[in-house]
Amino acid sequence: MAEQEKWGRSTTALHAGYSPVPMDMTPFRSFVPPVIQSAIYPLSDVDHYTRIVSGEEPGYDYGRNSNPTVDVLHKRLAALEGGEAALATPSGVHACFVTLQHLAGVGDEILTSHRIFGEAYGMFYHMAPEKMGIATQLVSDPGNLDEWQDKITSKTRFMWAETPSNPTYFVMDIAGLAEIAHAHNIPLIVDNTLATPCLQQPLALGADIVVHSLTKYMGGQGAIVGGSIVAKQELIRNMVTTISRVGAIMSPMDAWLVLLSLETLPLRMARHSSNAEILVEYLAQHPKVKGINYPSLPQHPQRELAKRQMPDGFGGLFSFEVEGGREGAVQVINSFRLIPIVPSFGTSRTIATHPATHTHCGMKPEEREAVGIYDGLIRLSVGLEDPEDLIVDLEQALDKLKV
Ligand code: PLP
Secondary structure, eight states, X not given: OOGGGGOOHHHHHHHTTOOSSSOOOGGXXXXXXXXXXXXXXXXXXXXXXXXXXXXXXXXXXXXXXXXXXXXXXXXXXXXXXXXXXXXXXXXXXXXXXXXXXXXXXXXXXXXEESOSOHHHHIIIIIIHHHHSOXXXXXXXXXXXXXXXXXHOOTTEEEEEEESXXXXXXXXXXXXXXXXXXXXXXXXXXXXXXXXXXHHOOTTTTTOSEEEEETTTTTTOSSOOOOEEEEEOHHHHHHHHHHHHHHTOOOOHHHHHHHHHHHTTHHHHHHHHHHHHHHHHHHHHTXXXXXXXXXXXXXXXXXXXXXXXXXXXXXXXXXXXXXXXXHHHHHHHHHHOSXXXXXXXXXXXXXEEEOTTTTTTTTSOHHHHXXXXXXXXXXXXXXXXXXXXXXXXXXXXXXHTOOO
């Protein structure tokens, strides 16, 4: 009698049909990378663990340390950015936090600008000094390389540039910033979320570390929250240790969803960019639109730099200011029929945000004003729809704006 036939019902329910060791993987061969949804991995013998941990043998032991599906994502992210190694994190904010926590500590300084997304502002401007003993220096004009240079001290541990920046599309000179950082022996970190590696390659331009919110274009549909860091192998290895110590890992299912989305990223980014250009062209001639932040327009202050750094398109995010201040913006956004109000960007569907109320409400009004986040500013994340349908929606919403 086969061993299985002697088992009781409970043992059968637990063991029949699948034995991890030894394992015949033939039926699990899969065209799509499999989701290995397992928190633990069987060891072939007691010393197998030591061989895995020492790096003598590849393998997996515990889901808080690593996972095969997430590792496929690591390889793909590193390859897309042209970096040595990558680490996926449970959110984009967490990618920022791990980077901050790894490179700076009590008594250190970091250098960035006000042109960063809302939570990064909260993290660098409030949490770092108040909870971590790290002072944040801010350049007032991130386009002025001399100012970056002048604000570096012996305590500065890194320079952080979000470029293009959310939501005002300020473009920073990555090669110029990298040169300054390297002259002072510190790394340049670039948040490449708005551009994605399809439109901008910060490492090739001289940056040392790239962070992303995978929640946006890389995730693609607004189904997952995630982040990533691409850097040198050694730094990523140290970060992996931290991540497993603090228990902040990306789930295999989320990694799998990002992997599927990445397959179409180049196609999507091309369409996001061309759709955004069409909408910007339409809005630029609209009498109720006061200004637009997008470098396809000749008046964008960093247009030439943007073209140099992003030769294949500018992506799907832009912001525009309407007449009537906050009231005007609210009137327009509330009037959209096709475009929902969502405090995010980078989704396949077009979404609108009011930055002063949503993403950047943590900044003081005068700080927002200083970086162009006016009360009348609307952020549009242009999706993959037929652009004519989006123009119809914009037109009917702007028609309702009484100024
Ligand atoms: N980077 C940029 C430019 C962002 O706009 C955001 C969020 O809005 C993040 C990073 C953080 O990403 P997440 O929301 O996935 O934590």
